[in-house]
Amino acid sequence: MSVVASNPKTKMQPRVLVVDDDHYTRTLIDRLIGKTAEVSLASDGAEARKLFAEVDFNLVLMDQRLPADNGIELLREFRARRPKLVGILMTGFADVRDAVAAVREGVFDYLTKPFEDLESLEAVIGKALELDSAYREIDGLRARLDAGDATVAVIGQSPAMERVLGQIRQVAGLDTTVLLEGESGTGKELAARMIHALSTRATKPFLEVNCGGLAETLLEGLLFGHEKGAFTGAGQANAGYFEKAHGGNLFLDEIADMSPKLQSNLLRVLQDHSFTRIGSTEPRKADFRLICATNRPLLAEVKAGRFREDLYYRIAVVSVTMPPLRERTGDIVPLATHFLDFYNAKFGKTCGPLTPAALQALESCRWKGNVRQLQHCIERAVALHTGGPIDTLHMLPGGEPSIRTEFAGATAATTALAYQDARGDFERDYFRRLLATAGGNVSEAARLSGIPRQNLYVRMKRWGIVTE
Ligand SMILES: Nc1ncnc2c1ncn2[C@@H]1O[C@H](COP(=O)(O)OP(=O)(O)OP(=O)(O)O)[C@@H](O)[C@H]1O
Ligand SMILES: [Mg+2]
Structure with missing residues (x-):
């Protein structure tokens, strides 16, 4: 595993501090990762403290026994200043109990010396750097979230997700219908919210309805609204989601579950954004942008005759597929x-x-x-x-x-x-x-x-x- 490959976000090389009084160990690690990381070497606690005060390290590899210091305590001292510091303890066999205690209090891992398997040493370092970059990404997200940027809670640094997030950013600003496809739990709803937050309609309503969760008549009433007395129990007039979403975005989740009758009603609405409430003949207009989601590939539903082809082409003007987690x-x-x-x-x-x-x-x-x-x-x-x-x-x-x-x-x-x-x-x-x-x-x-x-x-x- 290459150290840099596991740290794709950082264009700069990761900064690693190696603290060990043993010259051989320092040189060995430096040789092992020196090409892909910026390695600083310290042979005792004093040197380590000085370097730590100057450099924002991505990882510290710390020997347990140092001339005037205890490595565990030194790591504790460092972590008191930087709680999310990723540290690896290097120890001789005799000190394993202490090392385990250190891991309990948050040290990433401990390695026993002498190193016999350099490949797994490199792998552990790679994993530790990966964790550091995850911490940093999340801290960055949190800072942006605190600054009021509501769109950033979507995490994805893999190439597949970067691509999808790029598509989302691109289509969000366009006033076009978007179809979000992807397996259950891949983040379609989150993506819909991100599209809303990034769109010019962000300050207007975002309304969502799960088409699979409601009986046909209830869903129809919810979307179209109704007039007073339109049906038994309709004591007063009610605006539907088409009207309530005016100026904003309407998210129809599980669109594949929509009944054939509602599919054709929706198609008519989309043609000119006009509709009538149930129990009324007065045409109304509403300006909303439609975002749809489905966890069943919609084209397959069209081929199977369960979804209208003309509606499909209306709502799939742009389609974005959320990749399954196992592919990222x-x-x-x-x-x-x-x-x-x-x-x-x-x-x-x-x-x-x-x-x-x-x-x-x-x-x-x-x-x-x-x-x-x-x-x-x-x-x-x-x-x-x-x-x-x-x-x-x-x-x-x-x-x-x-x-x-x-x-x-x-x-x-x-x-x-x-x-x-x-x-x-x-x-x-x-x-x-x-x-x-x-x-x-x-x-x-x-x-x-x-x-x-x-x-x-x-x-x-x-x-x-x-x-x-
Ligand atoms: N990239 C991500 N970053 C952070 N949280 C995520 C991400 N993707 C999904 N989640 C979280 O995972 C959960 C599931 O996501 P979401 O509800 O958007 O999935 P979905 O594709 O709509 O699933 P379903 O098809 O079952 O409705 C949510 O709690 C969501 O916040
Ligand atoms: Mg969902």
Whole structure:
């Protein structure tokens, strides 16, 4: 993994501080990432403090034992000044308990020295930088949100999402009908709100109605409005959404569920923006821009004879497809971090950060329910957790079956959390070495280690050591 590739937002190279009294370690890391990162080296606490005061580092790699300092305390000192500082602790085997405690209080990860596997060292550094860039993106968003920019809560830094956001920005200012397509939970409603917020109609109403959620007559009444006495119970006249959305945007969600009769009524309205309330013959005009959404591809509905072709071409003047989350895995960490912040604030908690294993599990999940499912997953983890880092296990209880199945391979549910925490990285290294010793044979590895085969298998799968 290239360090820069994992940090696509930053045109500048990420700035990394390496604090270690051991010349060999400093040089090794410098050589490993020096081409893709701007590395500063410090051999003791005093040097590190001086550099930290001058440079806004994206990542600090800290040795645990320094000549006059304790690395954990120094990281704590740095994090007191920059709470979202991403730090990695480097430690000898003997100090693992302290390292685990450090991870509990928010250090991203700990690595045991000497480094045997440079590839995984680089991967951990890449992940840490990814987290830093997610933090920075979210802080930037929050600043803009505080400044009153309502459009920025849409997170997406993957190329697929950048493209879609570009399309949205482009069409928002045009007064044309927009069709938003995409699987459930991909953010269609959010996109509709973003279009509204960026449009010239932003100060006028944004009205939404779910066409799948209402019976035909209710939906008709809601859209067209009615006159007094138009039907039993119509005690007074009521303006419909066409009228109420005047000057603004009208969002018709789940448009594919609209009945054939209403489809043809809507088509007529769209032709000249005129309509009559139910129980009236007086034509009325309303100036609204229509945004529609569907999670079933609408053209397929047309082909199947369930949706009017002429209406389709009216509403699909511009169509934007929200990509499923599994096709933009680069958005998972920023989204998860965003939701973590959100639910911490909502529940008054201080859970987090997400451990590397948790991030890895989140990134490998297929997310059939897309962003909504990810959001629920983090909400549940924060709701059930008392505080501190969130590991894979915290996202399991009560999880939706699909997530549970996917995470099942990522963790042995019978394993106690403390054990999970304590093993972390060197469990991965141990399994890797074990499998190599066993000549790649999992049964043999199980025999050698004394761990039941199935148990060993799921753990190896979790670390990506075996793939199927
Ligand atoms: N890019 C994003 N950034 C932040 N939050 C997002 C993003 N995309 C979706 N969400 C959040 O995920 C949840 C689901 O999004 P939304 O309701 O817009 O999906 P949808 O495509 O309309 O789904 P459905 O088809 O099921 O109605 C919402 O809470 C939304 O705020
Ligand atoms: Mg929706």
